[in-house]
Amino acid sequence: MNAAERAARFREIRDKVEADERLSLDDGILLYDPQIPMQAVGELANLVRERKNGNVAYYNINTHLNPTNVCVYRCRFCAFRSDLRDPKGYVMSDEQILERGREATENGCTEMHIVGGLHHQRPYDWYRHVIELLNEHYPQIHLKAWTAVEINWFEFQTKKSIQWVLEDMRSAGLGSMPGGGAEIFHPEVRDQLCEHKANTHAWLEIHRTAHRIGLKTNCTMLYGHVENAFHRIDHLLRLRELQDETGGFQVFIPLAFHPENTKLSDIKKPSAVMDLRTMAISRLMLDNIQNIKA
Numbered sequence: 001m002n003a004a005e006r007a008a009r010f011r012e013i014r015d016k017v018e019a020d021e022r023l024s025l026d027d028g029i030l031l032y033d034p035q036i037p038m039q040a041v042g043e044l045a046n047l048v049r050e051r052k053n054g055n056v057a058y059y060n061i062n063t064h065l066n067p068t069n070v071c072v073y074r075c076r077f078c079a080f081r082s083d084l085r086d087p088k089g090y091v092m093s094d095e096q097i098l099e100r101g102r103e104a105t106e107n108g109c110t111e112m113h114i115v116g117g118l119h120h121q122r123p124y125d126w127y128r129h130v131i132e133l134l135n136e137h138y139p140q141i142h143l144k145a146w147t148a149v150e151i152n153w154f155e156f157q158t159k160k161s162i163q164w165v166l167e168d169m170r171s172a173g174l175g176s177m178p179g180g181g182a183e184i185f186h187p188e189v190r191d192q193l194c195e196h197k198a199n200t201h202a203w204l205e206i207h208r209t210a211h212r213i214g215l216k217t218n219c220t221m222l223y224g225h226v227e228n229a230f231h232r233i234d235h236l237l238r239l240r241e242l243q244d245e246t247g248g249f250q251v252f253i254p255l256a257f258h259p260e261n262t263k264l265s266d267i268k269k270p271s272a273v274m275d276l277r278t279m280a281i282s283r284l285m286l287d288n289i290q291n292i293k294a
């Protein structure tokens with residue numbers, strides 16, 4: 001595509017955004033073309049942001065709890081996991097978990113984000129117990145817990161349905177679900193990153209079920225590793241499609257890949273410009289998700 005064609009295509013995209021029309025796969029891929037100035041993409045995204053949310057940004061005071069880092073999986077991008085017998089592996093005791101709840105309360109936290117590894121020897125009841133324990137002692141804290149990857153593991157452990165697991169967790173105190181584990185949905189990438197854990201169909205089906213029973217969830221995309229612009233836009237469109245169906249996503253979070261201490265440590269960390277461009281393009285493509293988290 002020469003410069004004149006590129007400029008004409010960008011004008012078409014700008015017209016669509018101004019007319020509040022939906023962008024296509026090809027539109028999204030073009031916005032990743034480095035020849036399209038980042039500022040122009042950002043300006044368009046800002047138009048959508050102001051249209052949706054005026055000049056208001058939302059925040060909450062949140063803390064993270066990772067009850068264990070021991071994990072049966074070995075995702076290539078993961079710097080967190082530990083083997084069962086590795087000295088860096090840990091499992092938090094009830095006392096440690098309650099201490100984190102106390103700290104969170106003292107610091108004015110309104111939400112706790114709880115995710116961790118899929119421990120070889122901890123049964124489903126332990127994961128449920130973590131939620132119940134915190135909910136009993138700190139009922140004022142919203143518990144946003146377990147990614148779809150963990151819910152998928154609980155299905156495997158309990159041999160029960162997604163709905164059963166989610167309702168059982170909700171009865172223990174689960175308030176909503178985080179959006180992790182989505183990574184990149186396209187199999188060309190997913191199979192290279194994490195071929196064993198919950199696949200794209202499972203991830204989407206778990207969020208669909210959560211939305212159906214009234215549990216709100218978030219959604220994410222991990223970018224800046226082995227994927228390209230097509231994979232990123234394909235990912236956003238799959239989220240947009242599910243949101244059309246259910247309306248249950250509260251916020252989309254673009255997650256930049258951090259290569260240090262992973263099996264992909266030879267890859268360079270995404271640049272700040274890439275971060276801004278991805279945030280802007282996400283705002284433009286996800287016309288049905290109210291908020292983008294920065």
Ligand code: SF4
Nearest residue numbers: 071073074075078081
């Ligand atoms: S499932 Fe989660 S904790 Fe386990 S290796 Fe993958 S990203 Fe890491």
